[in-house]
Amino acid sequence: MLGEAEEIRDISHEVLKIFGEYNLSDFIWPLRKLRVREYEKRTEDIFNKFDPVIEKLINKRQEIRRKRKKGNADVDGETLVSLDTLLLEFAEDETMEIKISKDQIKGLTVDFFSAGTDSTAVATDWALAELINNPKVLQKAKEEVDSVVGKERLADESDVQNLPYIRAIIKETFRLHPPLPVVKKKCVAECVVDNYVIPEGALVLFNVWAVGRDPKYWDTPSEFRPERFLLESSVGGEQQAVDLRGQHFQLLPFGSGRRMCPGVNLATQGMATLLASIIQCFDLQVVDSHGQILKDDDAKVSMEERPGLAVPRLHNLMCIPVARPNIDPLKLLSIKRDCTCMLFHYSCSF
Numbered sequence: 001m002l003g004e005a006e007e008i009r010d011i012s013h014e015v016l017k018i019f020g021e022y023n024l025s026d027f028i029w030p031l032r033k034l035r036v037r038e039y040e041k042r043t044e045d046i047f048n049k050f051d052p053v054i055e056k057l058i059n060k061r062q063e064i065r066r067k068r069k070k071g072n073a074d075v076d077g078e079t080l081v082s083l084d085t086l087l088l089e090f091a092e093d094e095t096m097e098i099k100i101s102k103d104q105i106k107g108l109t110v111d112f113f114s115a116g117t118d119s120t121a122v123a124t125d126w127a128l129a130e131l132i133n134n135p136k137v138l139q140k141a142k143e144e145v146d147s148v149v150g151k152e153r154l155a156d157e158s159d160v161q162n163l164p165y166i167r168a169i170i171k172e173t174f175r176l177h178p179p180l181p182v183v184k185k186k187c188v189a190e191c192v193v194d195n196y197v198i199p200e201g202a203l204v205l206f207n208v209w210a211v212g213r214d215p216k217y218w219d220t221p222s223e224f225r226p227e228r229f230l231l232e233s234s235v236g237g238e239q240q241a242v243d244l245r246g247q248h249f250q251l252l253p254f255g256s257g258r259r260m261c262p263g264v265n266l267a268t269q270g271m272a273t274l275l276a277s278i279i280q281c282f283d284l285q286v287v288d289s290h291g292q293i294l295k296d297d298d299a300k301v302s303m304e305e306r307p308g309l310a311v312p313r314l315h316n317l318m319c320i321p322v323a324r325p326n327i328d329p330l331k332l333l334s335i336k337r338d339c340t341c342m343l344f345h346y347s348c349s350f
């Protein structure tokens with residue numbers, strides 16, 4: 001979003017770590033004061049690191065905008081299509097009904113980084129791991145991408161609407177591996193659910209992970225079977241109309257209601273484009289910890305989880321991306337610059 005990936009990524013990790021931590025003092029009340037002091041100190045440290053970085057970025061964008069308005073050609077190569085630039089435009093727009101301050105821009109930027117980066121990366125990682133462990137699904141995905149996109153250009157966002165199987169893979173990944181496995185809501189008025197009285201103000205935790213694997217709602221729930229989401233499928237299709245927008249309570253990886261995730265479109269569209277590009281360009285060879293290529297039944301990756309705000313796989317995905325026959329990823333990347341960073345970044349992290 002802003003082009004200063006490394007620095008932001010490190011700080012985002014710290015934000016996510018502190019968010020995702022289990023604190024005994026949340027459950028043992030007398031310990032609360034102790035924790036609050038320690039927690040506040042760490043929060044402040046993160047703020048002191050994050051704030052100057054965001055401040056610098058916003059100032060840089062403001063400067064480019066100022067120069068551009070004056071017709072300065074030096075900044076013609078600089079990109080202005082970014083989230084913070086749009087927000088700056090809103091902030092400077094006299095006609096806007098609601099005024100946005102610089103602090104609010106900073107807050108929104110941090111929100112987007114912390115809420116939008118790790119979750120999407122973790123979900124993509126789970127999707128690739130499932131594809132590696134389910135070669136038949138991967139083969140079908142390759143066939144779909146090849147027939148829709150071909151080999152002369154790189155898959156892009158406009159292809160996603162024509163890639164139903166890739167979209168089904170994404171839903172199936174979210175069903176089994178929701179990056180945020182527990183969604184929480186505060187009860188605003190006393191109500192009764194299944195004969196349980198939920199008092200006003202109670203914090204209600206909804207286990208999205210468990211519901212996604214509940215045999216009451218899903219056939220063969222532990223199987224990775226994207227076909228269950230396909231309209232035309234003859235081997236399933238029972239969940240074909242289920243989408244990710246918070247209206248189907250058996251699949252809520254983005255939450256539901258007024259505070260559901262506003263990034264659902266960005267995340268699913270981005271993930272589908274990234275997955276399609278990787279599938280189009282590379283065969284993934286799984287390697288062990290010594291770098292030895294694993295073959296046939298051994299070429300599987302572990303699906304163990306580790307804790308975090310967005311729940312990642314326990315082990316890093318160790319793969320060698322090998323260009324597929326008749327595909328020249330570098331040529332495709334040079335044709336489609338937009339996807340270059342995304343694909344290249346991901347490939348580098350193998």
Ligand code: HEM
Nearest residue numbers: 112115116119120123180253254255256259260261263267
């Ligand atoms: C795979 C990717 C993602 C997943 C699984 C995910 C999941 C979630 C969930 C479960 C919530 C809580 C919803 C609720 O309480 O009902 C949430 C909130 C939020 N998400 Fe996402 N998210 C993802 C990507 C993104 C992206 C890309 C952005 C923005 C760039 C984003 C921004 C936010 C924000 C700002 C909130 C807080 C909304 C509020 O409290 O009103 N998320 N997300």
